[in-house]
Amino acid sequence: MGDVRSVAGRDLGERDEGPELLPPPPALLAAPGYVARRLHHAYTAVWVRHVDPLLTGPQFAVLTAVDAYPGVEQGSLARAVALDRSTMGSIVRRLEDRGFITRVRPPEDGRKRLLHLTEAGGEMLRVADRRARELDRLLMRDIDAETQDILLTRLNGIAEHWESLVED
C-alpha cells in the first residue's frame, strides 16, 4: 500500500509545521460503528466549545429526561438517555451536588430514588437547551427541516434495532 510519507510528498521542513491530516481509510468510512463514533466524537468536540461550560451532553440529556418524566425512578432512566446504569448514577450524583436535581427515597421502597428538577435545575436546563438548539441549527444548517426529521427518525430506528440486539 506504499509509505504514506512518500505519498504525502512533503519535505521534513513542511511536516514540522504539524501533523498532516489523513482522510479516514475507506474500510472505516463504510463501517457503521466507526461512523457512529465519529459523529459522537465530533459532536462532543463542538459541544465543549458551545455548551459544556454549563453542562456536559450526558448531564443535559439527564436533565431533559427528568424534566420530561418528573418523579421518575433513577433506574428507569438510563436506557432512555443512552447511558449505562453506573455512568447514569455518577451523573445523577453530580447533578444533585450542583443543586439541579433532588433524589427522594419513597417511603414504600427505600432502594429507589425518585428524581425531580430543582428550580435551579429547571433554569439551567432552559439556558443549556437554548444554547444546544443554537448549536444544532449551526450543525444542521445545510439540511432542511424535513430531511432532518427523516434522517433523525431513521437513525433513532437504527439505534432501537441495535439496542434490541443487546437485550436478546
Next chain:
Amino acid sequence: MGDVRSVAGRDLGERDEGPELLPPPPALLAAPGYVARRLHHAYTAVWVRHVDPLLTGPQFAVLTAVDAYPGVEQGSLARAVALDRSTMGSIVRRLEDRGFITRVRPPEDGRKRLLHLTEAGGEMLRVADRRARELDRLLMRDIDAETQDILLTRLNGIAEHWESLVED
C-alpha cells in the same frame, strides 16, 4: 407533565421485577447530539458481545488505519480514526504491548513514531474484521446495500462538517 409512576399504572409488585423502560423524551429524539451518542452507545454494547474479546472498537479502527497507511506518523492518525491525540497514544501503546504494531523512531526526527502492523497484528485485524463485518450485516440487515451507502456517505459528510467547526 404528571408523575411517571401513575402514568405507568403499575403496582409496586410489578415494578419490583425490574425498572420499567421509558422511551427517550421527544426533545432528545430530535437532538442530533443525543442521536449520535445513542448510536455510538448501542453499537459499543453490541460490539462488546461480538468482537470485543479480541479488540475494542477504537483499537480496531487504529489497526485498520495503520494497515491502510503503513509507516504513518502516529500524530497524523488521530483525526482519521476519530480519537483525540491522548486517547490515540494510549491505544497505540496498548497495541504495541500486545505485539500488534511496532513504533519506529525515524533517525531524522526522534520525536516522531512511525507505525507498522506486525504479522500478529495483521492476523488479528483479519479475524476482527471478519467478525465486525458479520456484526454489521446483522446491524444493517433491514437496509439494502445502496441505501446503506447513501446513509453512511451522508453521515460522514455531516461528521466532516462538524469536525470543520472545531478547527475554525
